[in-house]
Amino acid sequence: MNNLPKINQLKNLRAIIQYGSIRAASQAVHQTQSAMTRSIQELEKTLGVTLLDRTARGALLTEMGRLFEPRMNLVLNELERAVDEIRQQESATNGTVVFGCSHLPAFGIMPGVLTKFQQRHPKAALTVIEGQLSELLGSLRLGRMDFFIGIITPDIALHEFSEEQLSVAKFCVFAHKDHPLAECQSLLELRNAKWYLPTASTGFFSAIEKVVFPGGKGPDCSVLYGDSTTIAEQLILAEGYLSVGPQAMLELPWLKEKLCQVNVKETLPNGNYSLIYRQQQTLTPIAKLLINEIRHEFIK
Template sequence: MRELPKINQLKNFQAIIRYGSIRAASQALFQTQPAITRSIQELERILGVTLLARGAQGMELTKMGRTFEPRVNMILNDLERAVDELYQMGQLSQGSVVFGCSHLPAYGILPSLINKFQAQHPSLTITIIEGQLSELISSLRLGRLDFFIGIESPEISMNEFTVENSINAEFCIIARNEHPLIKSHTLSQLQGAKWYFPNARTGYYRDLERFIFPNGRITGETIIYGDSISIGEQLVLNENYLFVGPRAILDVSYLKDVVSEIPIKEKLPDASYIIIYKQLQNLTPSAKQLMDEINIACSEFLAASNKVNYRL
């Protein structure tokens, strides 16, 4: 049988890439520099290729190293997940869950649900990464995320993922109640406005931007891109920015009295929210339970608004 790399060699390789040098990696891993160097030399001997080379900015990946790196990340992520899964089978409250989400879940669903779930599993570590699918798809493919809930991007192939749910949501333009343009009835009346858009290179929000600005932006129009809910709220509530989001956001208790929909005659395209995870990646018991609860809560939240149709 061909000799295979050891786990500590892969971890050392990953650490050098992350920290940029053998010295920094040795400090982070509490190992000596000679020990890290020998580990990498042994790894390269086993593989028969050179993975790292010293460059002007520290250690740099060779062509072979760039090919090898994503596989290493996947192997270590899968191994950590497998250990976590076995641990959780004995005690559900232990372990960790990392998932990505976009604005609707973060606004109307997750805060109370996560608080309740965390109270039931106090030793479980939960990490939430805000962002759009186009920004988080690489992390999902590499196994860094357990699952994602957010807007579907038709340009992204779903062949390697399981889609748990698909929910159609109506979108609208939202502003604070005192915004000077709050009574506008057409998109043309919003010219010169300031906008806050989610940061997405492709997909729904890029199409939406083209819908709102069919002839491009005019002088004076400002767009800030980002995936921070808190920054978006401050821009909308305090700086007169407009925000495009699911109409269901208007039913969120702490927002419904301070923001409103701008009643333009043009109908914005609907978005499709999905919950997905990688097919070849078994969800841990905690991740599966949390995903299922978010799935149900999201469907109920949208259905209760009587403004969307959803299909399981």
């Protein structure tokens, strides 16, 4: 290949993928439709392949387009972060940080950390994505996130990541204090209950579901999956759902008078909370500052 694609061509292709058509993308990025079409045609000529099929439903990626998209996104993400990092060298308290965290940090630790951090660094732009590692790992690998804080399990390969253990949390079953099953002593007695469990295709919460239902789900059992702590709180407090989580959640000021631990005889596995980030990705100064704040909060 004599010539490499131009950055604006890649950004235009990313916009088309995001908005679904050349017309919608051109409006979103304030270009003429003809200029965007010409940009994509030049990109396809440079690569020697067709990337988009123009259909009545919009622009769809061809097989070659689907092959090209992940690496294109990786290049753009790395370049954007490199530019951001250089700009941050002039002022270490400016810049953007995008990170993921699972429900314990999101529910109990991060709100206070982020409030204090933004008071000290008001020009920093922070984005928090709540979820489990199994759901967010792809974004972390593509460089769309700076780091992740949450439960790490051996069944998820993390060879390209640096890992730093933060804490070990004991897990339990909890319910509203007035729940009719609150005094149960075995998970078998809870097999027909309504449950709210964190989404996870693999990893800790995929394994813990097998522990929660040792004899399988009962005929009247229903399970909702999600990663929203707000929804979890409302389902448990107002709708009679059970859930699992770190015992530390029962000590949160706004929950400790409302929730209780269901003291089942079975032992749930502990959650190993760690910080991970890609080894090949240099953390920006503002991301390092935030990580230091998080470390301090976990070891208090």
